[in-house]
Amino acid sequence: MTFTTKTVGRRGVIQGGAALGVGLAAPTFFNSPARADMHTGYLNAPQGGTVTLGFNVPQSGPYAEEGADELRAYKLAVKHLNGEGDGGMMNTMRINGGDTALQGNGILGKKVEYVTGDTQTKSDAARASARSMIEKDGAIMITGGSSSGVAVAVQALCQETGIIFMAGLTHSNDTTGKDRKANGFRHFFNSYMSGAALAPVLAANYGTDRKAYHLTADYNWGYTTEEAVTQATEAMGWETVNAVKTPLTQTDFSSYIAPVLQSGADVLVLNHYGGNMVNSLTNAVQFGLRDAEVNGKNFEIVVPLYSRLMAKGAGANVKGIFGSTNWHWSLSDDASKAFVQSFGKEYGFPPSQAAHTCYVQALLYADACERAGTFNPCGVVEALEGLEFDGLGNGPTLYRAEDHQCFKDVLVVKGKENPESEFDLLEVVEVTPVDQVMYAPDHPQMGGAEATLGSCNTGV
Amino acid sequence: MEAILLQILNGLDKGSAYALIALGLTLIFGTLGVVNFAHGALFMIGAFSAVTLSRLLSTSYTVIDESRTDFLGNPLKVEMPYLHDWFGPEFGQAIINWSVPLAILFSIPIMVAVGFAMERGLIKHFYKRPHADQILVTFGLAIVLQEIVKAVYGANPIPTPAPPAFSGSFDFGALIGFDPLQIMYPYWRLVYFAFAILIIGAVFAFLRFTTFGMVVRAGMADRETVGLLGIDIDKRFTIMFAIAAVVAGLAGVMYAPINSPNYHMGMDFLVLSFVVVVVGGMGSLSGAVLAGFLLGILESFASMAQVIEVVPGINQIIIYLVAILILLTRPRGLMGRKGVMEE
Numbered sequence: 173m174t175f176t177t178k179t180v181g182r183r184g185v186i187q188g189g190a191a192l193g194v195g196l197a198a199p200t201f202f203n204s205p206a207r208a209d210m211h212t213g214y215l216n217a218p219q220g221g222t223v224t225l226g227f228n229v230p231q232s233g234p235y236a237e238e239g240a241d242e243l244r245a246y247k248l249a250v251k252h253l254n255g256e257g258d259g260g261m262m263n264t265m266r267i268n269g270g271d272t273a274l275q276g277n278g279i280l281g282k283k284v285e286y287v288t289g290d291t292q293t294k295s296d297a298a299r300a301s302a303r304s305m306i307e308k309d310g311a312i313m314i315t316g317g318s319s320s321g322v323a324v325a326v327q328a329l330c331q332e333t334g335i336i337f338m339a340g341l342t343h344s345n346d347t348t349g350k351d352r353k354a355n356g357f358r359h360f361f362n363s364y365m366s367g368a369a370l371a372p373v374l375a376a377n378y379g380t381d382r383k384a385y386h387l388t389a390d391y392n393w394g395y396t397t398e399e400a401v402t403q404a405t406e407a408m409g410w411e412t413v414n415a416v417k418t419p420l421t422q423t424d425f426s427s428y429i430a431p432v433l434q435s436g437a438d439v440l441v442l443n444h445y446g447g448n449m450v451n452s453l454t455n456a457v458q459f460g461l462r463d464a465e466v467n468g469k470n471f472e473i474v475v476p477l478y479s480r481l482m483a484k485g486a487g488a489n490v491k492g493i494f495g496s497t498n499w500h501w502s503l504s505d506d507a508s509k510a511f512v513q514s515f516g517k518e519y520g521f522p523p524s525q526a527a528h529t530c531y532v533q534a535l536l537y538a539d540a541c542e543r544a545g546t547f548n549p550c551g552v553v554e555a556l557e558g559l560e561f562d563g564l565g566n567g568p569t570l571y572r573a574e575d576h577q578c579f580k581d582v583l584v585v586k587g588k589e590n591p592e593s594e595f596d597l598l599e600v601v602e603v604t605p606v607d608q609v610m611y612a613p614d615h616p617q618m619g620g621a622e623a624t625l626g627s628c629n630t631g632v
Numbered sequence: 633m634e635a636i637l638l639q640i641l642n643g644l645d646k647g648s649a650y651a652l653i654a655l656g657l658t659l660i661f662g663t664l665g666v667v668n669f670a671h672g673a674l675f676m677i678g679a680f681s682a683v684t685l686s687r688l689l690s691t692s693y694t695v696i697d698e699s700r701t702d703f704l705g706n707p708l709k710v711e712m713p714y715l716h717d718w719f720g721p722e723f724g725q726a727i728i729n730w731s732v733p734l735a736i737l738f739s740i741p742i743m744v745a746v747g748f749a750m751e752r753g754l755i756k757h758f759y760k761r762p763h764a765d766q767i768l769v770t771f772g773l774a775i776v777l778q779e780i781v782k783a784v785y786g787a788n789p790i791p792t793p794a795p796p797a798f799s800g801s802f803d804f805g806a807l808i809g810f811d812p813l814q815i816m817y818p819y820w821r822l823v824y825f826a827f828a829i830l831i832i833g834a835v836f837a838f839l840r841f842t843t844f845g846m847v848v849r850a851g852m853a854d855r856e857t858v859g860l861l862g863i864d865i866d867k868r869f870t871i872m873f874a875i876a877a878v879v880a881g882l883a884g885v886m887y888a889p890i891n892s893p894n895y896h897m898g899m900d901f902l903v904l905s906f907v908v909v910v911v912g913g914m915g916s917l918s919g920a921v922l923a924g925f926l927l928g929i930l931e932s933f934a935s936m937a938q939v940i941e942v943v944p945g946i947n948q949i950i951i952y953l954v955a956i957l958i959l960l961t962r963p964r965g966l967m968g969r970k971g972v973m974e975e
Contacts, residue, residue: 234896236787416937419948423891423900426821427642427935433813434634435937450789451891458818458890460801466813485892487791501703512703522703595703 214548215334215631216310223282223547225250225534226311228302228326229340231290234447235318237481238526242316242340243288244519245527249534252276252514253284260514264507264563265535272535273542280541291317295325302326306335312547313338315533318526320344320393327356334631336549338533341498341526343445343477345396348577350619354628355549357556357576359536359569360529361609363393364617366476366496367400369582369604371408373494378439378472380409385437387428387452389444390417397443399617401476405441413437418448425452429459438466441474449475450485457489478585481524483597490587490597497585499528499565500600508565522595532564536571550628568606574613576625582609634805634814639932641804645821645890647928648828649675652883653901654908654920655832656876662852662915663869666755667763669770672902673777674877677746678884679893680781681739683790686731689715730795735885740878747877751870774898782895789892794820798889820889827886831879832921838875839917848872852915907955913968923966927951 211217218224227246230239251257255276265272278284287309289301298317305311314330315338317323323342330337331353339347339358343366348358374382384405388394394417402412413435418428429452432440440461444452456462456473464471478495501512501522511531515523523531536556544551557573569580584602591597614621653675660668692711700708715724727734754773758766793799798819805815839845851858851865858865884893891897908927912919933939934950946953958966 232787234787234894236782414937416940421900423897424646426646427639427932430638430642430816431635431936433816434638447789447894450791454791454892455890458799458801458820460816460818463800464813464816481788485789485791485894487793487892489791516704592700592708593702 211547213630213632214550216306216312218282218310218312218547221282222285223279224309224311225284225286225537226289226302226305226309226314227286227316228289228291228298228305228314229316229530230293230318230322231288233293235293238318238341238479238524239291239316241481241524241527242318242530245515245523245531246286246316246534248515248518249531249538250284250286253534253538254278257518258510258514261507261511261531261564262535264510265539266562267539267543268560272539274535274539275542279538280545280547284538287311291319291322291326293319293322295321298322298326299329302329303333306330306333311335313537313552315537316340316530317342320347320396321391323347323358324351324392327351327353331355331626331629334549334629336537336552338537340530340533341479342393343397344393345400345617346392346619348575349396349615349617350623352575352577352619352623352625354553354576354625357533357536357571359533359571359578361496361498361580361582362577363397363400363476364611364615365582365609366397367402367404368609368611369496369584369602370401370474370476370494371404372604372608373584373602374405374439374474375408375410377494379469382410382439382469382472383413383435383437383467384410384439384441384474385413385432385435386415386441386443387425388415388417389448390419393445394443396617397476398441401441401443401474403617410439418444418452420448422448423451425455426459428452429455429461432456432461433459433464433466433471436466438469439472439474441476443476445477445479446482447485449479449482453486453489453493462492478598479525480595480597481526483587484594491589493587494601495585495587495598497583497598498525500525500583500585500598501528501595502598502600503565503583505565505567507563511565528565535564536561549630553628567603570606572613574625575618575623579606579610581606634810635936635938636933637805637810638815639936640929641815641817641821643929643932644825644925645828645928646931647925648825649883649887649901649924650905650908650928651921651924652828652831653880653905654912654924655835655917656880656883657905657909658912658915658917658920659835659872659876659879661909662917663848663872664751664755664759666758666766667770668755669767669902670750670774670777671770671876671880672898672900672905673774674743674746674750674880674898675884675887675901676778676781676893676895676898678739678743678881679792679888679897680785680884681742681881682732682735682792682885682888683785683893685735685738686728686792689713689728689731689734729793732792732794732885732889735888736882739881739885743878743881744874746881747874748870750877751873755873756870774902778895778898785895787895789894791892792888794823794889798823824886824890828883831882835875835879836917844868844871904951907951911955911958911965913965915969916965916967919965919967926966927954930954 229242252260291298302314313336317340320342323339327337337356345363388398475495478497483490540552540555544555559571562568566580582604585598586601588599692713694709697708697710702708801816801818804817806812908923912923934947
């Protein structure tokens with residue numbers, strides 16, 4: 173038996189060294205100057221063939237249903253970005269008058285992956301889950317949420333850490349008002365816009381000689397909505413009789429509703445959202461407010477921010493009640509129809525406004541990266557600022573550079589009298605043109621002249 | 633004057649719910665010596681019994697209506713309740729509309745079963761453990777139960793209306809000579825108040841006038857002596873647990889039309905109900921009922937716009953403020969007995 177021993181000779185060492193040299197040099201080679209710009213110099217720059225987005229939505233707590241719908245929309249957006257499914261609104265979106273830069277091959281050629289976090293609709297929990305997705309999972313962008321308190325908190329975190337934040341459902345003026353940040357963007361409309369859109373419709377339907385009584389959820393969003401609706405309706409000639417703050421944890425609003433009729437008011441404005449809205453509206457109807465006649469007029473109720481998912485909780489009580497909404501599945505433009513088809517085929521029911529805004533935000537972010545040629549937050553900010561887009565369900569829209577707020581038409585809706593299905597709860601009564609809801613970036617309701625975006629942060 | 637009357641009326645129905653939950657809590661504490669933090673979950677299960685019955689009665693088959701389309705443009709699927717076929721559209725719908733009152737009967741066996749399962753399956757193992765352990769395990773159970781309900785029914789509130797005959801409100805003010813529209817009160821809340829009085833009366837009568845009740849009261853006063861007399865007091869106390877569960881469940885069933893049931897409604901009531909028990913006096917049934925109504929009415933007054941203007945935020949702390957005051961002046965609560973939780 174012969175044993176042969178392989179020894180490493182001089183030639184072998186040279187060959188091995190060369191191979192190692194090539195191997196070590198490879199990353200440098202692939203990071204040629206042009207590519208280095210794309211994927212270095214900012215936090216969580218994606219290095220492999222994938223890019224990770226962080227979907228921070230309420231998966232538990234009172235807004236879990238909205239969070240679930242947001243997540244469905246994000247998953248659909250990821251599918252479409254990666255070239256799967258029917259493409260949804262990627263087929264209809266128009267960017268600065270031209271086609272989208274998205275090609276259905278991920279973002280900048282990288283396959284889109286995602287991680288999710290649970291905001292629990294609590295600011296601290298939302299910040300913790302966002303931080304975890306940024307630090308542990310390397311998320312390049314955080315998006316989602318169903319509360320303004322959460323949006324403001326997570327937006328501030330993203331600004332500090334150098335990550336882009338594409339807000340989900342947040343309606344408070346503050347998100348793009350006094351608390352605006354360079355790294356944060358909001359597609360959803362806001363309290364000011366609701367007030368400006370609703371007031372003329374209310375005046376047309378209920379007259380200009382009305383006395384309003386406000387019940388307001390005792391937090392950030394409630395205050396800005398009350399302020400916006402009060403100012404807009406008072407400008408139309410209405411008088412505000414009283415405005416009472418109600419605790420966010422309140423479940424039975426009877427003791428707040430009962431004195432309304434004694435006050436001489438003939439309109440009740442419920443600046444409530446979610447479970448608050450369901451309960452206060454139900455209580456108001458129980459106390460006979462809708463059947464009452466005060467000052468020779470029918471008593472009316474107004475809900476400034478409507479959500480179909482919440483309207484479902486209030487059942488028949490929403491019938492005939494005016495409010496505003498960011499988007500509704502019954503819109504007949506090509507983009508909305510494409511989205512409803514795509515979402516409906518995937519999940520079996522129409523999307524909510526929360527799902528819509530989140531889907532749009534994901535697409536707009538991806539398109540901005542493509543156009544900027546980088547995931548670098550400052551590049552994305554530049555690509556989104558002043559962006560004019562269309563074909564995403566709200567008509568022509570501007571992402572204003574000064575406050576990162578989208579400006580588009582606002583829908584005034586009414587609870588439908590004879591719904592044909594469980595989804596058919598609201599009907600669009602007016603599409604308020606964008607000019608009517610436009611305001612100056614330094615508007616007093618938006619934090620005045622002191623409110624600034626600051627500068628974009630790349631995190632390095 | 634109208635405002636005061638109105639808030640008293642408002643406080644009565646909120647107080648009714650507090651009183652019913654606190655009554656059950658006190659029954660369990662008085663008999664078994666257990667601080668049951670899962671009692672709010674029983675209230676919630678009661679409300680969801682009403683939701684369940686309403687859904688069962690509305691069970692439907694699908695008919696395709698070719699003349700209309702759904703949101704995807706397909707022919708519309710229309711749900712037709714079986715009850716409409718069996719009893720005709722009008723009577724069938726009437727049965728569905730009356731699902732909340734019918735749920736009173738439906739919920740009793742459910743609550744008895746849940747009460748037995750809870751007591752025999754979990755809580756009995758904690759009788760001899762410290763109160764802190766009992767609080768932890770029952771609180772954990774409450775979280776598990778509410779998560780199960782959330783998994784089955786979702787996180788959104790589910791509208792469960794009262795029968796049409798009781799929807800709307802009546803002008804109580806006009807009845808007693810005030811101007812019209814000054815004191816409006818919903819019919820269903822009046823029904824709720826009357827129902828609460830009935831249940832409270834029934835529980836007191838049961839304890840006062842039946843042999844079973846007499847033994848239970850004796851057991852509450854001195855468990856050991858009653859045991860020495862050869863009476864199986866544990867068995868009776870288990871039955872009392874089930875009765876307390878039924879009381880909480882019925883409070884929940886009837887509350888469903890007042891506020892659409894959601895999975896965390898039990899927790900919303902639980903903490904306040906405990907304050908009610910402590911203010912009323914641990915172990916005192918009449919104290920629990922008295923404190924329930926008292927705190928319900930006080931909370932209503934504190935929510936008046938005029939009061940909030942003078943003392944902002946008073947509506948959120950009034951109950952705790954009163955609890956502190958009462959406990960400072962009467963450490964055993966309004967009607968507390970000596971020796972309860974003092975060993």
